[in-house]
Amino acid sequence: MANNKQIYDKGKVVAGLVIFVFIVLSPFLYNLGKAAPAPELKLTDKAKAAKECVLPKEEMKAGHMQLLDLWREKVVREASRVYVNTEGKEFAMSLSNTCLDCHSNKADFCDRCHNYASVSPYCWDCHIDNPKEISDAK
């Protein structure tokens, strides 16, 4: 038997390996030459002025969806509408009227991160984009 090794069924094996390597490298290739920094959020003047959100910024970043879930539960199921945060400050538990009151720029605030992380929350199925219009209509 020959000592120098060779690849048998070369065509099929190499084709398979090329596909494998391509799949492994695909995330690298896909982003080739892109910087893709984390999105910068724009704060509205009102939000800037308020300085603090319902909870500290870090907690809001990771857990805002759970806070909203809690709010929905309280309002819809328990008819309780006031939220008191750790510092004793009171908020109306309302996505449209509290959150979106400050963060009225959904496209530059909510959507940026949601799009970046590929998250499509169903909040917007009901809560329409511009909270101001709701307030005006009242």
Added chain:
Amino acid sequence: MADDLAKPDELLSGIGHKPPKTGWMDTPVNIRKGMYCYASNPKSVDYLGLPNARQWNPMEEDWKLPENWKQILHEGFRERLDRFRSFKVFMDICVRCGACADKCHFFIGTGDPKNMPVLRAELLRSIYRNDFTLAGKLLGKVAGAREMTFDVLKEWWYYLFQCTECRRCSVFCPYGIDTAEITIMGRELLNLIGLNIDWIATPVANCYRTGNHLGIQPHAFKDMLDFFVEDVEDITGVNVEPQYNKKGADILFITPSGDVFADPGTYTCMGYLILFHYLKEKYGFDITWSTYASEGGNFGFFTSHETMKRLNSKMYAEAKRLGVKWILGGECGHMWRVINQYMDTMNGPADFMEVPVSPITGTKFENASGTKMVHIAEFTADLIKHGKLELDPSRNDNLKVTYHDSCNPSRGMGMLDEPRYVIQNACNHFYEMPANTIRENTFCCGSGAGLNAGEDMELRMTGGLPRANAVKYVHEKHGVNMLSCVCAVDRAALPALMEYWVPEVDVVGMTELVGNALILPGEKERETDLRGEPLPGMEEEE
């Protein structure tokens, strides 16, 4: 039947499938009488020029191995890894899911966990990991690796000769890992240091010298067929004298020598003679037998690839010498795996022959256009389909027939419907065994791959138990009394199996049924079948 074999009920009650408390690596092998075949006769090993011919006994402590046997095995292992991708991949990818475990007839019949296909393979894999893989070298036993020792060698020998290479496990394996392939490699390795069994080595030596496993010399071969010719003449009144070693014949016929030698294969052999004579009389069919290539089977297959090739070479050599157009092959199991999957690669190309065409029906056997070798079931099925055979199936009316798919034609070829078609045209009462036990799911006779000896009767009876059990089922349900098959090893092995488990059932070859049903031109009124048993309706006159 061996005298000290337990009664069926005792044997059955002794089967348990619960694994022992000690892990398999820590459970030493116990070579038990009745479960192994005698060591090979040194004369046979020597005649073939295989290594380490000597008298030895597996029950003794000294196996008279060459001093460097570990090195020989290690190098042999490496060589086979380099030559067979199958071996390498199968050593690496098993996940031990256990799907194969209860698919092996030897595990079902013995309950010995090392008869689970996965563990049989692990016997080799553990050494492979130790010798050839990084993980095995670093982690040892944790990675499932262990060093080669004499105890491991004994285990190899014992369990590699408790596998019939039937491939049933490979059907169920999600990666197609084929224990037959692993057993083949393992047996090759064992042969490198002279560890074979006599039931394989001596037939191989015989076949090498005389052309057939039984060592029948040319004149005796003719004598034996002459004897069948006489018998057939007694029964039918027709002389069915065949042709031998005839140059320029259209077709060469090769079948296992077992059918020339022992009942009930001999009746199948008479069937061949009747069929060929019928075709000669009616259609001028010109076929010759050969005394040189007088063996269809190939026990070399159970020794090593090289030995398989050495024996198989005679088929093409003889076809070339005689100048035939193509070869017709008789009923045999492993013979057909060799022809289908190895022959052309090993000893081809067969470009000196023509693409087989049935001279009677004009059917071109496209599926054999490369090897130029057609199975008698394919050939006969084609004849029947074209209405070329005058059959009286009622002559088989005292038989209630079921059909045993041999392992190799099923899982190494896929010849499932051709023999069924022939059998169902040759007899009126046919019943299938349960679906889980036939076709690609078929159970081995328990005696294949060279294990059909007398001294390993307990192994054979336990290994054949799943097959026998399915026969028993149709025997009880439909009154089946005849187990048909297309394999000479089956015809040698199944009668003992039936006698032990289902004594009411006998064994028959496909072509025997055809021989009974076929109405020869000018025949007298037959009173008996080929076995001398009265035909249906003839009993009173006896």
Added chain:
Amino acid sequence: MNSKYMFSLAAVIVLFLLAYIGVAGIGLYGFFGIFIPYAAAFIFAVGVVYRVVDWAQSPVPFRIPSTCGQQKSLPWIKPASFDNPACNGTVLIRMILEIVLFRSLFRNMRFHFNKGNKFSYEWEKWLWLGALAFHWAFFVVVIRHLRFFTEPVPVCIQWLESLDSFFRLEFFADFVQVGLPGVFISGIVLLAAVIYLLLRRMLIPQVNYVSLAADYFPLFLIIAIAVSGIMMRYFTKVDIVGIKEFTMGLVTFHPKIPEGVGSVFYIHIFFVSVLLAYFPFSKLMHLAGIFMSPTRNLANNSRVKRHVNPWNYPVKVHTYEEYEDDFREKMIEAGLPVEKELTTNGG
């Protein structure tokens, strides 16, 4: 207690402690966040290619498909084209069925030894179902994670995500809150299936008996991966944008350690890294091996087309001439034709 799975469980616990102490204790963020993932990805890719090339350097000398159905022979006999493929096209279908649907495993049945010495072969598709669920769920989980490695996230991945979270499983109580973010069914199926596979390995005596430590290790590791992932998503909460910034840094070769991401995240990627690095050296290579299995990927056509063995070598045979020399006299006596007559030979 079975030492094999205790060993593997212990190994996974040690890995956990390594990552936890390394990150939370010593603060080796760069090591666990950047070096290890890169090294693991490299070992995985190069290792798999190396192993496949190694396999491919051994030829397939014989055509040995396991035929699991009727061959193609006479035109009026219906062949089982996919279980006994006669050409490369049907081999391809056989392979797809095998790889995508685990067809061979679907054949599984369980042997049962009944009272009265009767055997039965019972319906048993749980292994098939468990294996299929496990592999498909794992596949979906991997694809889903590409959202962390692509920007913008391709639409197909977004579709997969919405499909995966199609069932809005929501549960709210004081002690636990599930549903936001939306529950991915694949993660749950993965965890359930891997636990099933582990339990059957432990509890079915035969499977337990054949299992090695190397069989338990990947199961425990995958459980650890799934649990740490599920923890982050639904319970401990992590800054997802910070994580994506980090993963994007990895794939654009500007790695940067994110701020304020808890140690669970590092443990998660450490487990994944270990799995990747372990892959090429283990039975997990069955992923590539299934493509290379000669009993599945070849057509049963060796009676039609010659299969060539590259190392086919001449062997010693017993030729007809030698045979006739051995038996000439007896052959002539029996009236069998011979090539050479006795007189010309014996003089």
